[in-house]
Amino acid sequence: MTLTLALDFGGTKLAAALVNSGSREWLRYERCFSPIDGDAKTDLEIMRSLIHSLLQGTSPSAIGVSFGGPVDASTGTVRLSHHVSGWENIPLKDLLEKEFGVPTSVDNDANVAALGEYHFGAGQGYNSLFYITISTGVGGGWILNGQSWRGAGGMAGEIGHIVVDPTGPICLCSKRGCVERFTSGPYMAQNAKEILQSQQEYRGGEVLRKLVGNNLNSLTGQIISEAAKQGDNLAEEVLQKSAWALGVGIGNVANLINPQRFILGGSVTKAGETWWNTLQNTAKKTALPEVLFEIVPATLGDDAPLWGAVALAENL
């Protein structure tokens, strides 16, 4: 029996798991938070200790790695991390191959999670699909003809930065009205805060204010979902706009690539039925009537990158 080692450098957390090659159940599993003021070195040190605790003296036959940031998948070199310093141009594949002496594959988390959902999750049997993760940011990974499609420069999948409203607010990428600018958790929080601060009269927002004890800086996407569930109109409005923007993005993608399935993961997808309904309706309206597709929730949750790393390592 050979062993496959799966690693997930997630930005805020680190995870590692071991599986008997071909199995669909973890043999052993370790997970911990990345230290807040850490860097690439501390992340690598912590990951090493997780690995040794998993391996218990045995050796894997292959390693797959999901990295939360841009990666050159052809060489397995990390370009950088937007969350952890010191990751610039780290040859992660080479480092691990030298240390463990086995073939290692590295790719970014969206591509790897897409691969995970395709082989082990909501994408099984759908050989053209787009996986979208919606949490702190909005990103995506393609499976086309049953293979990862990374794009000519490894940059494919950036649905978060397609423009859906050219007169919308300015996004961190400096354009106006990107999908991410409306849809992500932090931007929902920012949008709610701005409406609350500019409000002359109350049109909702009471529940929101109550949930954060009037401290608008502690607003989150999750709190907005909660307030919307409790009937807060302002929270509802922000949440609808989040779903609308992603719905337009998905409809546009359907017209362009016509995949069978869209699979959605990430914390914002737990926002509730209204969010999902608006998303589904907007996407259907944006796509041409002949363009058919389904939008379904991811099923592997936080383990999608790890399972994708297994698929990557096992060359599935």
Place this chain on the structure above:
Amino acid sequence: MTLTLALDFGGTKLAAALVNSGSREWLRYERCFSPIDGDAKTDLEIMRSLIHSLLQGTSPSAIGVSFGGPVDASTGTVRLSHHVSGWENIPLKDLLEKEFGVPTSVDNDANVAALGEYHFGAGQGYNSLFYITISTGVGGGWILNGQSWRGAGGMAGEIGHIVVDPTGPICLCSKRGCVERFTSGPYMAQNAKEILQSQQEYRGGEVLRKLVGNNLNSLTGQIISEAAKQGDNLAEEVLQKSAWALGVGIGNVANLINPQRFILGGSVTKAGETWWNTLQNTAKKTALPEVLFEIVPATLGDDAPLWGAVALAENL
């Protein structure tokens, strides 16, 4: 020496050409207009006469067909034509295989033209590219990993119907602000006409009015380009909006799929330097800074579908 027969059912014109397999020069070539009140039967009759005039008693070893409308490429069945009646569910591949006794492949004109530019035109050596045709409508065809990407239901490539301005004017597809609604020749004409009709005071438009002898119904995309070249501000504005919308569309596509090249064909691409500059600048601004690509003019012109039909027939 074996012969390849290439056919182009273009909606307003019919063309057929014969080539020695492997050659890049036409052996014989025929082209004519489709009768204005014709239907599928008359188109097929005319095409038959073109073919017999080309073949002069010889037999091709394979036939490739470009059809101007939705096609089920897996069965070679035409779904319909938006220009010519009677094409509903015509099994074009079967008809031709029965009549000529050789393997026949059929696909829609955007996919076939993409294949043509890839193998014989501006796409040579670029195995991920998006071909866009901009004339009466706006459509596209994908080459990914050196193969046509048609989408799960054969509907991929519809860049004309992605939304770039949700508050824009209503498109024939019933959505607001699609790329096609701003970019195509007929919509440019309509937009110019509407501005001219609603104008209280003149802010340009004099050249436009002069070019059509004040008959606004005879405005075309080409006349708008001509007026813009002669310094007409209103024509310039309409042309800029056309280039802007397509530029946003291309930038969005680059973020999503990250192809190496965009290849643009069709009458509107002859609109001049200003149109191209605005298009290039808008696309670059819309794409993330790390997403690199080129936008270049098609080189096969009206023959792109025929050359693509050769590639299709020869299984290149």
